[in-house]
Amino acid sequence: xxxxxxxxxxxxxxxxxxxxxxxxxxxxxxxxxxxxxxxxxxxxxxxxxxxxxxxxxxxxxxxxxxxxxxxxxxxxxxxxxxxxxxxxxxxxxxxxxxxxxxxxxxxxxxxxxxxxxxxxxxxxxxxxxxxxxxxxxxxxxxxxxxxxxxxxxxxxxxxxxxxxxxxxxxxxxxxxxxxxxxxxxxxxxxxxxxxxxxxxxxxxxxxxxxxxxxxxxxxxxxxxxxxxxxxxx
Amino acid sequence: xxxxxxxxxxxxxxxxxxxxxxxxxxxxxxxxxxxxxxxxxxxxxxxxxxxxxxxxxxxxxxxxxxxxxxxxxxxxxxxx
Numbered sequence: 001x002x003x004x005x006x007x008x009x010x011x012x013x014x015x016x017x018x019x020x021x022x023x024x025x026x027x028x029x030x031x032x033x034x035x036x037x038x039x040x041x042x043x044x045x046x047x048x049x050x051x052x053x054x055x056x057x058x059x060x061x062x063x064x065x066x067x068x069x070x071x072x073x074x075x076x077x078x079x080x081x082x083x084x085x086x087x088x089x090x091x092x093x094x095x096x097x098x099x100x101x102x103x104x105x106x107x108x109x110x111x112x113x114x115x116x117x118x119x120x121x122x123x124x125x126x127x128x129x130x131x132x133x134x135x136x137x138x139x140x141x142x143x144x145x146x147x148x149x150x151x152x153x154x155x156x157x158x159x160x161x162x163x164x165x166x167x168x169x170x171x172x173x174x175x176x177x178x179x180x181x182x183x184x185x186x187x188x189x190x191x192x193x194x195x196x197x198x199x200x201x202x203x204x205x206x207x208x209x210x211x212x213x214x215x216x217x218x219x220x221x222x223x224x225x226x227x228x229x230x231x232x233x
Numbered sequence: 234x235x236x237x238x239x240x241x242x243x244x245x246x247x248x249x250x251x252x253x254x255x256x257x258x259x260x261x262x263x264x265x266x267x268x269x270x271x272x273x274x275x276x277x278x279x280x281x282x283x284x285x286x287x288x289x290x291x292x293x294x295x296x297x298x299x300x301x302x303x304x305x306x307x308x309x310x311x312x313x
Contacts, residue, residue, distance in 0.1 A: 058298070058299070059301055062298065062301065063298075066297070066298060095301065100303075101303065102301060102303050102304050104246075104247065104249070104304070105249045105250060106249075107247070107249060108249075109249050109250070109253060147247075147249075149246070149247070149304075150303070151303070
């Protein structure tokens with residue numbers, strides 16, 4: 001795996017992400033400043049981490065989505081390169097048009113900072129092959145704008161094509177509005193693009209990878225990526 | 234030239250902030266408030282005097298950055 005973690009002004013989860021990539025893959029990721037115009041040679045995974053790029057000015061992710069490095073990310077994604085976009089990264093990916101839809105203010109208007117449960121919808125993806133379909137994983141979330149929405153046609157296409165990889169669920173995996181903390185349509189927590197090589201998700205799997213923290217449920221996502229990229233190489 | 238771009242949420246898009254403001258106005262007893270939708274206003278100074286070119290530039294600005302056209306509409310006005 002040759003990962004590149006993008007760094008924008010106001011991002012604050014890039015070091016958690018780098019630490020996790022190092023821990024799971026055994027390789028140091030490159031940290032790539034937003035003003036760069038190219039990714040390091042042979043990058044096979046681009047990670048857009050969480051935080052508050054540009055202080056969430058204008059709309060969350062709107063300004064970062066137009067940063068110079070994003071042309072290279074678009075080209076990487078267009079060639080089928082993997083992109084993992086977490087939290088603010090998901091917002092940036094939507095604003096950049098890498099993923100459809102938009103992340104609105106949480107329906108209950110509250111910033112959510114807690115562990116929550118995700119149901120893995122299927123494991124036929126580079127991002128979920130480390131899990132089983134229907135498995136429930138506990139990961140933390142920390143966001144104020146994670147309420148996923150899109151027009152009806154887009155939602156229908158996402159659902160029909162199996163592009164919803166994660167949903168907010170109760171600990172037993174049932175879908176329950178009380179556990180859909182931010183009010184997302186169909187409890188959507190993570191989606192891919194049409195080709196399945198770009199994943200956007202609001203929760204932070206990178207923060208639950210070490211036993212000392214109390215849970216390691218996030219590890220499967222990164223282990224799956226290492227497995228995918230190891231096989232490809 | 235001075236222009237104003239107004240960005241508003243499309244009809245049907247849930248606006249929790251607008252709802253909260255609406256609730257606050259009602260609790261203040263402001264008479265006759267039926268509903269509130271929150272939007273954004275950008276006042277922009279531009280070089281040049283060509284009205285058509287200015288309008289085209291503002292439209293580009295709105296499409297590329299100021300509005301997310303998935304959920305928002307915008308209106309461009311030249312103020313003078």
